[in-house]
Amino acid sequence: MVETQKSAGAVIIGDEILSGRTKDTNLNTIALFCEEIGIALKEGRVVADDEAAIVAAVNALRARYDYVFTTGGIGPTHDDITAECIAKAFGVLLIHHPEAMAQLKEQLGDRFNESRARMARTPEGAVLIDNPVSVGPGFMTGNVITMAGIPRVMAAMLESARPLLVGGPKVLTEVIFTSVPEGDLAAPLGEIQERFPDVSIGSYPGYRDGRIANRLVLRSIDAARLAEATRAVRAIAQ
Amino acid sequence: MVETQKSAGAVIIGDEILSGRTKDTNLNTIALFCEEIGIALKEGRVVADDEAAIVAAVNALRARYDYVFTTGGIGPTHDDITAECIAKAFGVLLIHHPEAMAQLKEQLGDRFNESRARMARTPEGAVLIDNPVSVGPGFMTGNVITMAGIPRVMAAMLESARPLLVGGPKVLTEVIFTSVPEGDLAAPLGEIQERFPDVSIGSYPGYRDGRIANRLVLRSIDAARLAEATRAVRAIAQ
Numbered sequence: 001m002v003e004t005q006k007s008a009g010a011v012i013i014g015d016e017i018l019s020g021r022t023k024d025t026n027l028n029t030i031a032l033f034c035e036e037i038g039i040a041l042k043e044g045r046v047v048a049d050d051e052a053a054i055v056a057a058v059n060a061l062r063a064r065y066d067y068v069f070t071t072g073g074i075g076p077t078h079d080d081i082t083a084e085c086i087a088k089a090f091g092v093l094l095i096h097h098p099e100a101m102a103q104l105k106e107q108l109g110d111r112f113n114e115s116r117a118r119m120a121r122t123p124e125g126a127v128l129i130d131n132p133v134s135v136g137p138g139f140m141t142g143n144v145i146t147m148a149g150i151p152r153v154m155a156a157m158l159e160s161a162r163p164l165l166v167g168g169p170k171v172l173t174e175v176i177f178t179s180v181p182e183g184d185l186a187a188p189l190g191e192i193q194e195r196f197p198d199v200s201i202g203s204y205p206g207y208r209d210g211r212i213a214n215r216l217v218l219r220s221i222d223a224a225r226l227a228e229a230t231r232a233v234r235a236i237a238q
Numbered sequence: 239m240v241e242t243q244k245s246a247g248a249v250i251i252g253d254e255i256l257s258g259r260t261k262d263t264n265l266n267t268i269a270l271f272c273e274e275i276g277i278a279l280k281e282g283r284v285v286a287d288d289e290a291a292i293v294a295a296v297n298a299l300r301a302r303y304d305y306v307f308t309t310g311g312i313g314p315t316h317d318d319i320t321a322e323c324i325a326k327a328f329g330v331l332l333i334h335h336p337e338a339m340a341q342l343k344e345q346l347g348d349r350f351n352e353s354r355a356r357m358a359r360t361p362e363g364a365v366l367i368d369n370p371v372s373v374g375p376g377f378m379t380g381n382v383i384t385m386a387g388i389p390r391v392m393a394a395m396l397e398s399a400r401p402l403l404v405g406g407p408k409v410l411t412e413v414i415f416t417s418v419p420e421g422d423l424a425a426p427l428g429e430i431q432e433r434f435p436d437v438s439i440g441s442y443p444g445y446r447d448g449r450i451a452n453r454l455v456l457r458s459i460d461a462a463r464l465a466e467a468t469r470a471v472r473a474i475a476q
Contacts, residue, residue: 012282015440016440016455017266018278018279018280018282019269019279019409019457020267020269020272021411021455023266025261027255027284028261029258031255031256031258032258034258041256041258042256042286042291043283043284043285043286043291044250044282045283045284046265046281046284047281048280053281075420075441075443076424077420077423077427077428077441078427078439078441079431079439115420115421115422115425116421118424150443171257173257173259181349182315182353183314183349183354184351184353186314186315186354186356187351187353190315200253201317202317203313203315203316203317204254204260205313
């Protein structure tokens with residue numbers, strides 16, 4: 001019997017992404033990380049620095065998926081409101097986490113002040129996630145992993161969170177490039193998809209050196225079924 | 239009196255984005271387009287090629303915002319299910335749009351077949367959105383604009399949709415770079431934000447040539463208030 005995968009959602013927090021000023025890359029990093037440890041990323045939401053929006057997104061996704069990753073809004077300034085939003089979402093107190101406070105005081109010395117102490121705020125009961133890159137840790141509250149928005153820091157926090165996460169069987173992938181146009185492949189490809197409901201088959205049109213090079217992507221956690229479906233697709237893609 | 243902006247949400251559809259295989263760039267393109275015509279992009283959702291997920295996201299966002307943009311899933315293959323999902327979301331019939339059928343037959347000649355006819359499917363009552371780049375149009379159903387997933391095609395369809403959209407006052411932006419660390423700026427910056435609730439002030443930590451170069455971004459549709467807030471921020475950022 002094939003095990004099932006764990007599931008996850010992601011909440012990308014930040015006005016600067018919705019204004020177009022910053023291109024989000026964190027969703028992709030989270031997606032690849034999830035793939036690697038056998039978690040199926042099911043949904044991403046990009047929301048503004050707005051309490052109601054963040055709380056609603058976190059609550060919708062944490063009820064639906066095994067894990068939720070959030071990025072952004074855990075710095076020292078007024079627009080960093082993620083910690084209090086997660087506390088509101090869970091209905092718990094927002095505290096200054098003693099371990100985080102001790103870390104910050106040690107790392108910052110006499111630069112420690114009230115604003116920087118904001119970076120030690122977590123929902124009560126949260127577990128810290130180490131930040132090996134800069135100051136201010138991430139944290140895990142229930143099934144919600146809260147990380148920084150800066151891509152380099154976010155990636156480091158994901159690695160720190162790895163031991164806290166339970167993965168599942170990895171999705172195996174086969175990719176077939178074909179010069180057969182999508183409109184000609186569509187009917188036989190659809191038939192193969194019907195015969196293999198346990199293999200997800202995607203068709204992505206593309207070009208390479210000015211010639212059609214469509215990408216057919218087959219994905220499954222069952223190696224034998226994947227191999228069988230791949231043989232079937234190869235036969236129609238030549 | 240200052241007019242209010244129109245609002246929008248975006249639904250980015252595609253398994254390949256959630257698997258990490260493809261990096262989405264369409265959300266950023268839509269964000270910049272919205273900025274340009276005075277629409278505030280409030281939320282983005284990335285969902286799988288899954289009917290229930292697409293219908294739920296479209297219905298949530300179309301009720302909440304003036305416009306919804308969707309990308310992906312309007313090609314000829316079995317995994318292209320966006321047209322039927324939009325029809326389900328609106329509770330209307332899915333039809334072969336006569337004008338789109340005529341276009342496809344003319345453009346494709348004897349390559350026209352049943353699979354390619356899928357690209358002419360729209361919810362009943364939808365208005366076509368011209369695709370000047372490849373075959374298969376986009377369409378607008380109520381307040382929902384449905385476009386292709388290929389970035390080049392999506393960008394062209396956005397331009398085609400422009401006359402169908404009513405914008406509002408543009409957001410004006412000022413950017414200040416500062417070497418003052420975020421943790422030292424946070425308190426006075428927060429006070430300025432409280433005095434200017436009609437100006438959104440964001441603080442984004444960063445480095446340039448190994449030195450602190452934090453970016454302070456001020457945004458408002460009111461030019462006078464923006465100028466006043468910008469003067470106040472400059473004074474603390476030196």
